[in-house]
Amino acid sequence: xxxxxxxxxxxxxxxxxxxxxxxxxxxxxxxxxxxxxxxxxxxxxxxxxxxxxxxxxxxxxxxxxxxxxxxxxxxxxxxxxxxxxxxxxxxxxxxxxxxxxxxxxxxxxxxxxxxxxxxxxxxxxxxxxxxxxxxxxxxxxxxxxxxxxxxxxxxxxxxxxxxxxxxxxxxxxxxxxxxxxxxxxxxxxxxxxxxxxxxxxxxxxxxxxxxxxxxxxxxxxxxxxxxxxxxxxxxxxxxxxxxxxxxxxxxxxxxxxxxxxxxxxxxxxxxxxxxxxxxxxxxxxxxxxxxxxxxxxxxxxxxxxxxxxxxxxxxxxxxxxxxxxxxxxxxxxxxxxxxxxxxxxxxxxxxxxxxx
Amino acid sequence: xxxxxxxxxxxxxxxxxxxxxxxxxxxxxxxxxxxxxxxxxxxxxxxxxxxxxxxxxxxxxxxxxxxxxxxxxxxxxxxxxxxxxxxxxxxxxxxxxxxxxxxxxxxxxxxxxxxxxxxxxxxxxxxxxxxxxxxxxxxxxxxxxxxxxxxxxxxxxxxxxxxxxxxxxxxxxxxxxxxxxxxxxxxxxxxxxxxxxxxxxxxxxxxxxxxxxxxxxxxxxxxxxxxxxxxxxxxxxxxxxxxxxxxxxxxxxxxxxxxxxxxxxxxxxxxxxxxxxxxxxxxxxxxxxxxxxxxxxxx
Numbered sequence: 001x002x003x004x005x006x007x008x009x010x011x012x013x014x015x016x017x018x019x020x021x022x023x024x025x026x027x028x029x030x031x032x033x034x035x036x037x038x039x040x041x042x043x044x045x046x047x048x049x050x051x052x053x054x055x056x057x058x059x060x061x062x063x064x065x066x067x068x069x070x071x072x073x074x075x076x077x078x079x080x081x082x083x084x085x086x087x088x089x090x091x092x093x094x095x096x097x098x099x100x101x102x103x104x105x106x107x108x109x110x111x112x113x114x115x116x117x118x119x120x121x122x123x124x125x126x127x128x129x130x131x132x133x134x135x136x137x138x139x140x141x142x143x144x145x146x147x148x149x150x151x152x153x154x155x156x157x158x159x160x161x162x163x164x165x166x167x168x169x170x171x172x173x174x175x176x177x178x179x180x181x182x183x184x185x186x187x188x189x190x191x192x193x194x195x196x197x198x199x200x201x202x203x204x205x206x207x208x209x210x211x212x213x214x215x216x217x218x219x220x221x222x223x224x225x226x227x228x229x230x231x232x233x234x235x236x237x238x239x240x241x242x243x244x245x246x247x248x249x250x251x252x253x254x255x256x257x258x259x260x261x262x263x264x265x266x267x268x269x270x271x272x273x274x275x276x277x278x279x280x281x282x283x284x285x286x287x288x289x290x291x292x293x294x295x296x297x298x299x300x301x302x303x304x305x306x307x308x309x310x311x312x313x314x315x316x317x318x319x320x321x322x323x324x325x326x327x328x329x330x331x332x333x334x335x336x337x338x339x340x341x342x343x344x345x346x347x348x349x350x351x352x353x354x355x356x
Numbered sequence: 357x358x359x360x361x362x363x364x365x366x367x368x369x370x371x372x373x374x375x376x377x378x379x380x381x382x383x384x385x386x387x388x389x390x391x392x393x394x395x396x397x398x399x400x401x402x403x404x405x406x407x408x409x410x411x412x413x414x415x416x417x418x419x420x421x422x423x424x425x426x427x428x429x430x431x432x433x434x435x436x437x438x439x440x441x442x443x444x445x446x447x448x449x450x451x452x453x454x455x456x457x458x459x460x461x462x463x464x465x466x467x468x469x470x471x472x473x474x475x476x477x478x479x480x481x482x483x484x485x486x487x488x489x490x491x492x493x494x495x496x497x498x499x500x501x502x503x504x505x506x507x508x509x510x511x512x513x514x515x516x517x518x519x520x521x522x523x524x525x526x527x528x529x530x531x532x533x534x535x536x537x538x539x540x541x542x543x544x545x546x547x548x549x550x551x552x553x554x555x556x557x558x559x560x561x562x563x564x565x566x567x568x569x570x571x572x573x574x575x576x577x578x579x580x581x582x583x584x585x586x587x588x589x590x591x592x593x594x595x596x597x598x599x600x601x602x603x604x605x606x607x608x609x610x611x612x613x614x615x616x617x618x619x620x621x622x623x624x625x626x627x628x629x630x631x632x633x634x635x636x637x638x639x640x641x642x643x644x645x646x647x648x649x650x651x652x653x654x655x
């Protein structure tokens with residue numbers, strides 16, 4: 001991030017201020033109700049997802065429209081192994097790495113057959129992969145083997161999995177919240193700090209990766225695959241690495257999502273979700289970490305703010321009646337905003353300096 | 357065996373609709389290299405406007421065939437206008453932008469059109485009047501309906517007409533020239549903007565017809581119907597080789613066949629997976645699609 005802050009002293013002050021804001025945020029927001037803290041937490045999840053997808057799309061230039069599949073793998077790993085579904089209750093320090101690992105394996109499984117595909121062909125196959133994962137989750141409530149009649153219910157189908165364990169540290173259950181120095185801290189607020197930790201971890205990880213040998217190889221791949229190959233870059237391996245790393249981040253985010261919500265269903269992992277994460281990456285500024293974070297924050301917070309602003313009561317006080325259903329109005333404004341941003345800032349709101 | 361024949365017939369009917377929608381995707385892609393995500397929603401608008409206009413026409417005392425024709429024409433007109441407007445407002449300003457910018461715009465446009473669909477028509481499932489008989493006809497062991505026969509025949513005629521238009525007219529030559537190389541086509545005196553607008557108009561009008569067909573086949577229309585239909589049609593276009601008219605037709609028919617024949621072997625819940633599994637398999641062996649040309653790997 002040296003490009004943003006020119007001298008070291010200023011950047012230290014800015015970082016310090018940012019840290020203070022980030023620590024105080026859940027308490028300020030919490031004063032307006034816990035629902036807003038949940039939105040804040042979702043924003044952090046989206047930051048992680050957008051950062052993960054940014055590695056695949058923004059840095060390596062591989063268009064992935066099924067990214068949410070990896071998020072789903074992480075979420076379902078957690079949900080199946082820590083819930084009443086099979087009465088398994090593994091702790092988070094097994095589940096998060098396992099979810100990340102399985103998601104990365106899924107990334108490799110997707111990556112291997114599509115290595116030869118380019119551009120939009122790749123996009124549509126990844127889209128198909130995402131849909132396949134979602135449909136499987138929808139139908140794995142009645143799995144039977146060809147040689148027997150026993151029907152197994154694995155994912156509970158479209159009804160989703162309920163009764164998922166939250167995170168707990170040494171017997172302390174995060175969801176219950178706590179009291180610290182007389183200050184009431186809710187479970188959601190603790191989750192905020194856990195998510196913040198992982199989000200910062202992703203930022204550092206992605207940043208370090210982007211500026212490593214592998215990251216430069218990815219950028220070479222993005223700019224020109226044939227030239228990259230000619231320079232001795234093993235295109236196959238680095239493509240797989242991009243898919244695996246992106247998927248890994250998604251898997252962690254998925255596990256955190258399941259832990260906070262206590263409920264997952266295939267509905268949360270549709271194509272629209274993948275598209276939203278992609279929009280965050282592109283709208284913010286592909287391949288540029290601060291831009292991607294901005295995109296994620298904007299696109300996850302904007303609909304909620306509009307929902308609040310376009311509330312039925314607000315409309316009633318302005319027009320005297322409900323002109324447009326709030327949900328429709330929200331999507332209307334949201335999609336219009338996306339179109340306008342792209343029309344006026346085709347490279348994203350905060351593009352990386354070399355792409356301007 | 358009878359089941360197989362029956363499913364082949366069903367597959368051809370569904371597949372011909374996929375092919376029509378796929379043509380809309382592939383024409384735009386051929387010229388702009390843009391996945392026009394909003395095309396499925398254009399189809400939806402075509403279907404819903406036909407529902408309302410044909411009901412109104414029936415109520416005015418028109419015959420069902422005349423009502424169908426007029427309603428379809430009206431839908432084509434509406435959709436062509438919508439298609440041209442989308443291109444003019446959302447895609448043209450981004451013609452030289454980074455590649456993903458128009459894609460995101462197209463996705464946003466798709467959401468926007470869905471909301472407009474809700475505002476104009478409403479959220480309900482609307483029944484489509486039975487304008488062409490759906491009384492089953494039996495040929496040997498295969499059952500079909502006049503409605504299904506009409507869908508298949510009209511689709512084939514339209515596809516033939518489009519091929520003729522693209523390969524045998526001056527306008528078609530201009531379209532091919534723009535697809536080949538925009539800049540050079542412009543230097544040769546082709547009005548690029550006009551040709552692109554015409555392409556959107558034709559693709560959207562075909563989509564409108566496909567929308568009417570889907571609505572009449574299933575007897576209903578809904579603001580969300582364009583999503584899955586568009587996704588599958590696009591899959592079909594990619595499977596055939598995107599940008600290639602023959603590819604869209606072959607891909608569409610093949611997808612319809614695979615889906616319906618596959619139902620014999622696999623439970624219906626997994627029907628939607630077929631499309632994507634077949635797509636992945638096809639692309640692994642032919643990364644350029646079934647009919648697509650091998651594009652030289654350019655630097």
